[in-house]
Amino acid sequence: MIDLKTLRDDPDAVRRSQRMRGEDERSVDRLLAADERRRSAVSRFDTLRAEQKQFGKQVGKARGEEREALLAKGKELSAEVKAADAEQQAAEAELLEAHMAVPNVVQEGAPAGGEDDYVVLEHHGEPPTFDFEPADHLDLGVKLGALDMERGAKVSGSRFYFLTGVGAQLQLALLNMAAAQATAAGFQLMIPPVLVRPEIMGGTGFLGAHAAEVYRLAEDDLYLVGTSEVPLAGYHADEILDLERGPKRYAGWSTCFRREAGSYGKDTRGIIRVHQFDKIEMFVFCKPEDADAEHQRLLAWEREMLDKIEVPYRVIDTAAGDLGSSAARKFDCEAWVPTQQAYRELTSTSNCTTFQARRLGVRYRDEQGRPQTAATLNGTLATTRWIVALLENHQQADGSVRVPEAMRPFLGMDVLQPR
RNA sequence: GGAGGCGUGGCAGAGCGGCCGAAUGCAUCCGCCUUGAAAGCGGAAGACCCGCAAGGGUCCGGGGGUUCAAAUCCCUCCGCCUCCGCCA
Structure with a gap:
């Protein structure tokens, strides 16, 4: 797998490498898109999960009616977290696939072609x-x-x-x-x-x-x-x-x-x-x-x-x-x-x-x-x-x-x- | 092949479903002490992800489930160990 940080910094270098190999440049753009999608999915999940953790602590302390109300709200939050988690996992799987599809970046000096x-x-x-x-x-x-x-x-x-x-x-x-x-x-x-x-x-x-x-x-x-x-x-x-x-x-x-x-x-x-x-x-x-x-x-x-x-x-x-x-x-x-x-x-x-x-x-x-x-x-x-x-x-x-x-x-x- | 047990940080080893990223010991690093060292005392210290940062999140073999909440309960896979059987 190539380094995603250097890909973000200089996608053209990877495209150039693909041309030298005679391979599809579009897989580079697919990888960039998948990387972007995963990162936003991750931050969405992180935010929701932070909220849920905070909330869970309140439930632990609450008693009686208050507790019942909190439990109900907790269920909702739980569902949201679950959905965000699924989205993150899907994005990760997609990224992995796109990542695997891009071969190593060819070194400077290597001849192009077959x-x-x-x-x-x-x-x-x-x-x-x-x-x-x-x-x-x-x-x-x-x-x-x-x-x-x-x-x-x-x-x-x-x-x-x-x-x-x-x-x-x-x-x-x-x-x-x-x-x-x-x-x-x-x-x-x-x-x-x-x-x-x-x-x-x-x-x-x-x-x-x-x-x-x-x-x-x-x-x-x-x-x-x-x-x-x-x-x-x-x-x-x-x-x-x-x-x-x-x-x-x-x-x-x-x-x-x-x-x-x-x-x-x-x-x-x-x-x-x-x-x-x-x-x-x-x-x-x-x-x-x-x-x-x-x-x-x-x-x-x-x-x-x-x-x-x-x-x-x-x-x-x-x-x-x-x-x-x-x-x-x-x-x-x-x-x-x-x-x-x-x-x-x-x-x-x-x-x-x-x-x-x-x-x-x-x-x-x-x-x-x-x-x-x-x-x-x-x-x-x-x-x-x-x-x-x-x-x-x-x-x-x-x-x-x-x-x-x-x-x-x-x-x-x-x-x-x-x- | 059959029966059972175990899997937590570099290692060893705790851990009532919420206050656990996780006690404790050893090892490591930095101070103090010392002529120097050891011992002793004090402190630091995991990996990964998102983020300019502040900060947040994930990770207790892997995966799935139960629950508002899982290292802790259930299922499953993998690995290791013990015993029995079989065979190079």
Whole structure:
């Protein structure tokens, strides 16, 4: 939810943001109107209720006939208060709905437009050249005995897979390397629940436009998380944090579940786009004024990880329309995938400013000791998908795959050999 | 799955349907005392909303109800605890 005070002060800034996202500006005016309506409903109720409270005290003292008369009048007042209360609640519900409909205000500097309007900030490393026909990650994975898609489909359906033997070891090595880096950088490692309540899923913004992406267990009214961002964001819900000693940084290790509705036919081969994968996600709570600098730090940590697996990548500044409702700015790192002759997303870091924290009730105390809404940020440190870039970029003519230097201590192998 | 109990401020813990935003203790903060500290003494201190302010209102797990009036009575949901059963 955006800050209503800044909305009142500068509604045009929010309208501008909506234009950059390619979204309806009228939802801004609806929100302003709903805010106005609620405020007048609140003061009407407050006035009436004050009257009723005063009146109630008189009834308590009165005796006999006087008391009877007062009781009758009290009934009338009671009805009025009840009506005002109902009006206030209706106004509040309307406000909430209008509030939820407005996405975060896009940060200054982010490119306007949709999915294809990103700006490439930087290229890092050169795409490898092969003196043989490079195999794709699935062929490589099968030959290495690392990956079994067929049995994944047999057991669970399309977009499911088994990581087998060295494949499982590879994923563990990757995630362990990420966990080690995060821990060394001062993050607290977390293994969170992957089933969450509706209010947590909603509070993190995943039940809006992305609702169709989320698995729901109807029987228990729980949701399977698509990223540990969800439980980590919810971790401090309704708390007032002490951020005096700096940001609270968490690294969540979890399995992630995504329905991939509406992506039929896209990336059907291999493990690029799957219903279930593992990920280490950085998640930060900090003061709003520190959020930009923290965002740059998260990006730097992501790049440090990418350097460790020695793949070429580029960094893009995601366009406003592709940010998702919670983010004000988002940077993706995309690794080169040789057989696709394309860059594919391996990491994504978002600055959600106070948008997500406001909904979740995560606050901190400022210098004056006043509670203020915190800022939240997130970023990827490693996922199952990284295996794609790793296998393809480091493959050799005989079908073996060179293990990047930094990963060797975690994997205990220098090269993966076909079976 | 069955039976029972509990849910109050940072924590602990009181609270006859009106005088309760709520006793008390601990912790916190500010004074005094002290060379400094501890102890002791005095004081301050919740969150949210409306309002320029003065001020007003809401909040005793969530929601609903009874009543002129609810932390206090009723219903319901959620959470926690204990016992029994069942099973990783």
